[in-house]
Amino acid sequence: MVDKALPDTIRRVIEREIERLSADEQRVLDVASAIGSHFSARLLGAVLNMGIAEVEHCCEALVRRGQILLPDGMEQGSQGDVVGLYAFRHALYVEVFYQRLAQGQAVRLHLCIGECLEKLHGKPDLKHAAELALHFEKGWDWNRAVRYLTLSAANAAQRFANRQAYHYLVRALGMVDRLPAAQQLETHMELLKQSSAIRRSMGDMAGAKADLEDMLAAAKVSGSIRAEILALVELSRVLVWLDRSQCLELAKQAVARSKDLDDRILQSVVNGMWGGLNLLFGKWRADYASACDDAMNVARASASPVLLHSRLTQQIYIEMLGSRYRNAWATADEALALSRTLGDGYMFMVGHYYCGLALLHLGEWGKLRLVADESRRAFECNCDDATLPLRLHCQIMIAWLHVEACDFAGAKAYCEEALLEKLGPWATFISVHFSAIYGRALLGLGDHSGAIRYFEAFFQAEENESLPIARNYCFPACLGAGETWLAQGQLSKARYHAQRLHDLSVEAPERTYLALSHRLFAEIAMEEKALEEAGSQILEALGIIENAEVPLAAWRVYASAEKLHRLQGEASSANHYEIKKLNAVDKLLGSLQGADTLCEHLTNFVRVNAARGMTDLQTQTNPVIPSTDMFCDAA
Numbered sequence: 001m002v003d004k005a006l007p008d009t010i011r012r013v014i015e016r017e018i019e020r021l022s023a024d025e026q027r028v029l030d031v032a033s034a035i036g037s038h039f040s041a042r043l044l045g046a047v048l049n050m051g052i053a054e055v056e057h058c059c060e061a062l063v064r065r066g067q068i069l070l071p072d073g074m075e076q077g078s079q080g081d082v083v084g085l086y087a088f089r090h091a092l093y094v095e096v097f098y099q100r101l102a103q104g105q106a107v108r109l110h111l112c113i114g115e116c117l118e119k120l121h122g123k124p125d126l127k128h129a130a131e132l133a134l135h136f137e138k139g140w141d142w143n144r145a146v147r148y149l150t151l152s153a154a155n156a157a158q159r160f161a162n163r164q165a166y167h168y169l170v171r172a173l174g175m176v177d178r179l180p181a182a183q184q185l186e187t188h189m190e191l192l193k194q195s196s197a198i199r200r201s202m203g204d205m206a207g208a209k210a211d212l213e214d215m216l217a218a219a220k221v222s223g224s225i226r227a228e229i230l231a232l233v234e235l236s237r238v239l240v241w242l243d244r245s246q247c248l249e250l251a252k253q254a255v256a257r258s259k260d261l262d263d264r265i266l267q268s269v270v271n272g273m274w275g276g277l278n279l280l281f282g283k284w285r286a287d288y289a290s291a292c293d294d295a296m297n298v299a300r301a302s303a304s305p306v307l308l309h310s311r312l313t314q315q316i317y318i319e320m321l322g323s324r325y326r327n328a329w330a331t332a333d334e335a336l337a338l339s340r341t342l343g344d345g346y347m348f349m350v351g352h353y354y355c356g357l358a359l360l361h362l363g364e365w366g367k368l369r370l371v372a373d374e375s376r377r378a379f380e381c382n383c384d385d386a387t388l389p390l391r392l393h394c395q396i397m398i399a400w401l402h403v404e405a406c407d408f409a410g411a412k413a414y415c416e417e418a419l420l421e422k423l424g425p426w427a428t429f430i431s432v433h434f435s436a437i438y439g440r441a442l443l444g445l446g447d448h449s450g451a452i453r454y455f456e457a458f459f460q461a462e463e464n465e466s467l468p469i470a471r472n473y474c475f476p477a478c479l480g481a482g483e484t485w486l487a488q489g490q491l492s493k494a495r496y497h498a499q500r501l502h503d504l505s506v507e508a509p510e511r512t513y514l515a516l517s518h519r520l521f522a523e524i525a526m527e528e529k530a531l532e533e534a535g536s537q538i539l540e541a542l543g544i545i546e547n548a549e550v551p552l553a554a555w556r557v558y559a560s561a562e563k564l565h566r567l568q569g570e571a572s573s574a575n576h577y578e579i580k581k582l583n584a585v586d587k588l589l590g591s592l593q594g595a596d597t598l599c600e601h602l603t604n605f606v607r608v609n610a611a612r613g614m615t616d617l618q619t620q621t622n623p624v625i626p627s628t629d630m631f632c633d634a635a
Helices: 008-019 023-035 041-048 052-064 091-099 103-121 126-138 142-158 162-173 181-201 205-222 225-238 244-258 264-281 286-302 305-321 325-342 345-362 365-382 389-404 408-419 424-444 448-462 471-487 491-506 511-527 531-545 551-567 571-590 597-620 629-634
Strands: 038-040 069-076 082-088
Touching: 008 091, 023 041, 023 052, 023 082, 023 091, 023 103, 038 041, 041 052, 041 082, 041 103, 052 069, 052 082, 082 091, 103 126, 126 142, 126 162, 142 162, 142 181, 162 181, 181 205, 181 225, 181 345, 205 225, 225 244, 225 264, 244 264, 264 286, 264 305, 264 471, 286 305, 305 325, 305 345, 305 471, 325 345, 345 365, 345 389, 345 551, 365 389, 389 408, 389 424, 389 597, 408 424, 408 597, 424 448, 424 471, 448 471, 471 491, 471 511, 491 511, 511 531, 511 551, 531 551, 551 571, 551 597, 571 597
Parallel strands: none
Antiparallel strands: 038 082, 069 082
């Protein structure tokens, strides 16, 4: 509708047109203006208590005279009957007719329209929820207005129209104090919980936190332990992005409070959240993992999509830590499907991230490309602010992929693109997580001092207990730091990081990085000419990669095994592991489209390092070296 202060000349012209209408026509159009600029004869007839044929006859007459109304199509009712749709020729007509209604009359009319809409559409229908909310709001039926605004928000969220969903909830929150006193507190808490979920999907973590803090305060006033626990759990989930120590503390408080409830399902969910958050930020512990597994089993047994959805993303991470990458991928696919159904934009984006990590470590790099692209589109759909950390999902997956495919210049470019932008309050969070990947890119480019600078920045940030640094970034950071110090001949420092990588990996065990830790120990030992120790470490690494699907580690371990056997002058064994290395590389290449530039980068890296290794061997021991033609044929 337009400004009520219409120019007098326009108003007079419209009023003269209205004067030429019959009383019945004026009454029909007065009511139609309350419905809106577009309306159906069915609804208009219900509100006026007139037959549909009579309403259509009146509207068609106005259409034929070229005054005020236009035909706007047809609609078919639930009984198969077809009726006309109409529209005002201009919003000015709507405004003038609506202003003719007395205030009390308008309120009663909107209430009647809302009730007629309910009868026409039967049970609550998401498609018409926003329309119903508007009429009940203007009809001063606050209970139904809040109910339909909540449904409207859910409908918008299912379409990932999060800003629209949030505006519906803001309107609903503004009506809470008009509800009966007995309903206000519970309704307020539920709306705050829903609002926090929408704001989290938009990347507004501070806003989501504020909503949940209000919910927690209201829960304490209400004396509802259950509501207090739910607020603590949701707050801990938001604080994953804001403050690691607070996140873990609130999860701990939720566990303590849940012990007072006789609710096995809620207790299990709370314990699972506590275990999952501790695994996200800390070392592997059996009790954390057990709490997560138990919560997952309870969620599946409950047959509740919402409850199951709350557990799936953490379960992906647990599967990742145990190197069960195919399970992680399948779980991520399940989580994404539920996110689409439930309209949770945040979980949709997080699900893409964990799905991407699973595919990266599984060596399904072509599929990772598709997931990264969908992740980017999901971010653009949900979030307007390009500085938000949810951008991490797409950017870091691709940068990490380029590192693993040995396109170090490409990885560096992706990292710098993210780090050079104006990151606002998220600058530290994003730069810390990228530093582990950026350091490995610089290592690959031979910039050892730069690599060490970024790895040290990561480790220093890790000591800050408030910074929410995900533990899975410690794996590439420790690996990269160890390899960089080895390249510089600083063997004691290289061994320190190899040991840390081993200790981080061994408990779950995370087999990719456990194998790579043994490989790093072997490379250090070969540098020290301790070939017996190197052989022992290689055997450990081979035992891991040949009993698990860990393609990121496999070709590197085979390369080190080949190197060791050449140093020992064992050409047959060296050739055996060279072929296994090339087969492992071929599997990675086969996951990509043939035109993907990563194929060339990985092939060239393996080729160059094979040639370099042969040159080093000729210099050191002058053994009999197989022709490089064999490598070319195998590649």
